[in-house]
Amino acid sequence: MRTTNRLFAALFAAFCGTAAAQTYPVHSIEIIVPYSAGGSVDVMARAFSRELADILSTQVVVNNRDGAGGTIGVAAVANARPDGHIVLFSPSSPLTQAPYLMGRVPYQPDSITPICQIFENPFVIAVRKESPIQSLKELLDQARAQPGKLSYGHAGPGSVPHLATANLAKSSNVSFNEIAFRGDAQVIPQLLGGHVDFGALGVSSVVGKDLRILAVYGDKRLPGLPDVPAITEFGIKHAVIARNGLYVNRGVAQATRDKLEQACRTATEKTEFQTAASQLYQQVSYLNSATFAARLAGDHDTNRALIQSLGLLKTGN
Template identity: 40%
Template structure:
């Protein structure tokens, strides 16, 4: 079975099981599909959000993991689920903004998915290890321009959000660095700390836990936790990374159901327990309503549609 047929089989099977269960139990719990395996940051955030959302909806909300194909399996499951608001997804936006430009064919269209509200955001950094000679972005930029291709940087995987953020930065700044891909930040950490790679495109969690030296943060404003770290925007590179996500339903869900979910979603994001969880996971519980979230995704989709083919990141 090829990859696409496997994705379709997983999505269709999940949808049929969900539909059968709903027919048997009309008052069943709502399901939130998560595109990653249990135990990761997005999964942990989703489980905390499910509790907060359940309080607002006054019903049980359970998390169901549908990992695979960079989030495509979960979104395909959502797209084929009944359009009644009982099946939701808590996901990063990359299955809608990145994967459509990378994959030759998709088992669903981004138009099949309706954003409800943004629920979290993760900031990414260009950071140096303790043995790196670079203490600020200006020194990095000067050296990279003088020695094209000589500086190495690591990232947690091809076309991951940190990787794409770094590629956008190098392209905008006219810099050429040597790309060193890893299978996640855990694999990259010892190489960065030992100086095997000079820099890393990393998450907030890695900056904090590994005590890295951040040179810049991909953001429009400085983060309170890092007041001395300049943003990419203030350095002249207004880059919008894809490290954010939220709650989604499938197209065709009744408008009154979406309105109710949006209202509950906003209140859940501002739930003190959820906000506390976000801080512990080094995430920002950044809320955007449906209109703003939809607009941000659309703009991100257009940007990635230009970037990914130009960088030969299609599969």
């Protein structure tokens, strides 16, 4: 009798999971962006949400839950009801970098399950047009002459631009005065106002503004900015990859995750989304759940080693 009951329970659970996937979504979907409105991740999330709403025939709302290097927004998804109606649209940095830079984050990295990679976000070093600094070489020369004086803004502790600029400083034997903000959108006015000397920012936050781009954090130049050198052209290793994707609470049923994964792939293939990404100088790069998870696992090891080499490793989580 007990065996029969266990079999019935298993069949019932499987039936419920399948039924949930067939009806999913049963109401609107909330996309949590763990950075402030107006930044590159937020803009891409809104472009993606329009496609997702069309594919899944439901309302999709973007909610910015910024702060603490993206960890506040991630925690909201980690603690959400696991029905797939609250999802995370985020860089991987709160998962693969923040735990090593901050020592303690309000979630376990494995409490979030990757659905798909959507795009890779190029970051740049930018100054005001009025700045006397005309090139990355001049910036580094000034930093050597005045250690710790040049200030820069980044999107928060554990973010890709934070880690990339720390790597730049160490590799060039210079020091900067770093100032953390809650996203690119908060860095821009400080940079334009002359309150920081340069910014490490997502390229889509910079283009079209009264800023001069000195270099791209990457191993090649961007098609839309062919005159801007890549950081590797200065002998600096490209330290981190800014993977951006969709995630859910790990308790979400597999069938629901599969439906979201397929919707994600369809959205990234839409001409409208690819055009929007191109206009923002973003690189659409879809990866399915399994491949994305494998890349993230590798990033954990790579980022921990890099953070430790920079003397920034903290433990305690």
